Amino acid sequence: MLCKTLYAAALVGCTLTAAAQDPTTTQVTTNFKDTVSVKKDTTYWQKSITGGINLNQASFSNWVGGGVNSIAIGGVVAARALYEKGKTSWDNTADFQLGYITQRGVTRKSSDQLIIISVVGHKIAPKWDLFASGTFNSFFAPGFVYDKLPAGRSDFKVSSFFAPAQLTLAWGVAYKPNDEFSLRLSPFAPRFTFLADDAVRYRTGADGVIIPDPTAKAYGVEAGKSSRSEWLSLQLQAVWNKKLSENISLNARYQLYANYQTLSAIDHRVDLLLTAKLNRYLSTTFGVIALYDKDFFDGLQIQQSLGIGLIYNASTFRKK
Structure with a gap:
C-alpha cells in the first residue's frame, strides 16, 4: 500500500x-x-459569417388583375476574419451576392457581386495604424442588357467574370477607434483593371442603340489590350461593421478613388448590407450598391435587393 x-x-x-x-x-x-x-489561449483570430438564401415565387391562373408567373432565388454571404496579436492586425472581409429571376421561361441575373478586401496593419498609436491593403472586385456570372439593341438581337453581354475585374493595392495610414470602424487614407494606391472578354465591348449610336464593337474602349481598357494600370492614385476607404441589436447587423463600406491625372473624374462607391434575423432560421436582407465611375458609365449606377429567406450566422468576435 x-x-x-x-x-x-x-x-x-x-x-x-x-x-x-x-x-x-x-x-x-x-x-x-x-x-x-490550463492551456493558454493562443487564438488570435476572430471570425464571423452571415449567409442567406432568398426565394420568391408568384403564379397566376385566370387572374383577371393580370400578372406574370415568376420565381427568383438569390444568395448573400458576408464574411470577416480578423487577426490581432500585439501591434499587428490582419483584417479580411468578403462580400458575395448572386441572384436570378425567371419570368415566362426567361432567366435573367438580378444581382451579382464579388469583392474581397485584405488589410495588414501595424499600430503606431492607440487608434492609428500604418497599413497595406489589397482590394479585388469582379462579377461571378455574365451580365446582359435587353434594351436599345439592334434589330434581331434580344440581349447583349456587357460583363462577365474578370470582364471587368479590378485589383487595387494601397499603402497609408488608418484610424481605428474600435473593431467596428476604420478609416483608411492611401496617398499611393495603384489600381489595375482587367478585361478578359472583348465580347463586352460596344459603342452607342446616335439614338442610344448598342452596337457591338471589338475596337471600342471598355471599362477604361483600350482596344487591343486586356488591362489598364493607374499608378499615381489616391484611395479613401471607410468601413463600418455594426451589430445594431441582437438580431440586426449592418455592413457598410465607402470607397473614394482618385487618379491624380484625372481629378475631375473621381470614383465613388457605397456598399450597404442590412441583415435582420426574424428567428433562428429566417431573415430578411436589404442591400444597396451605389457606384459612380465614368470609366463604367457616365452617371450614377444603383443596385438594390430585398429578400426574405434562410439565414446562417456565426461569430467568434469578442465583446469589448
Missing part, C-alpha cells in the same frame, strides 16, 4: 513538472492546495 501511494505521488509530481515545463500551459492554484494546468 505504501508503495502504491509513493508511486501515485511521484506520478502526480512528474505530471505537474511536465506541465510547468510546457510553455503552452499555465499552472493555476486554487485554495492553496489544488493545482491544475
Whole structure:
C-alpha cells in the first residue's frame, strides 16, 4: 500500500513538472492546495459569417388583375476574419451576392457581386495604424442588357467574370477607434483593371442603340489590350461593421478613388448590407450598391435587393 501511494505521488509530481515545463500551459492554484494546468489561449483570430438564401415565387391562373408567373432565388454571404496579436492586425472581409429571376421561361441575373478586401496593419498609436491593403472586385456570372439593341438581337453581354475585374493595392495610414470602424487614407494606391472578354465591348449610336464593337474602349481598357494600370492614385476607404441589436447587423463600406491625372473624374462607391434575423432560421436582407465611375458609365449606377429567406450566422468576435 505504501508503495502504491509513493508511486501515485511521484506520478502526480512528474505530471505537474511536465506541465510547468510546457510553455503552452499555465499552472493555476486554487485554495492553496489544488493545482491544475490550463492551456493558454493562443487564438488570435476572430471570425464571423452571415449567409442567406432568398426565394420568391408568384403564379397566376385566370387572374383577371393580370400578372406574370415568376420565381427568383438569390444568395448573400458576408464574411470577416480578423487577426490581432500585439501591434499587428490582419483584417479580411468578403462580400458575395448572386441572384436570378425567371419570368415566362426567361432567366435573367438580378444581382451579382464579388469583392474581397485584405488589410495588414501595424499600430503606431492607440487608434492609428500604418497599413497595406489589397482590394479585388469582379462579377461571378455574365451580365446582359435587353434594351436599345439592334434589330434581331434580344440581349447583349456587357460583363462577365474578370470582364471587368479590378485589383487595387494601397499603402497609408488608418484610424481605428474600435473593431467596428476604420478609416483608411492611401496617398499611393495603384489600381489595375482587367478585361478578359472583348465580347463586352460596344459603342452607342446616335439614338442610344448598342452596337457591338471589338475596337471600342471598355471599362477604361483600350482596344487591343486586356488591362489598364493607374499608378499615381489616391484611395479613401471607410468601413463600418455594426451589430445594431441582437438580431440586426449592418455592413457598410465607402470607397473614394482618385487618379491624380484625372481629378475631375473621381470614383465613388457605397456598399450597404442590412441583415435582420426574424428567428433562428429566417431573415430578411436589404442591400444597396451605389457606384459612380465614368470609366463604367457616365452617371450614377444603383443596385438594390430585398429578400426574405434562410439565414446562417456565426461569430467568434469578442465583446469589448
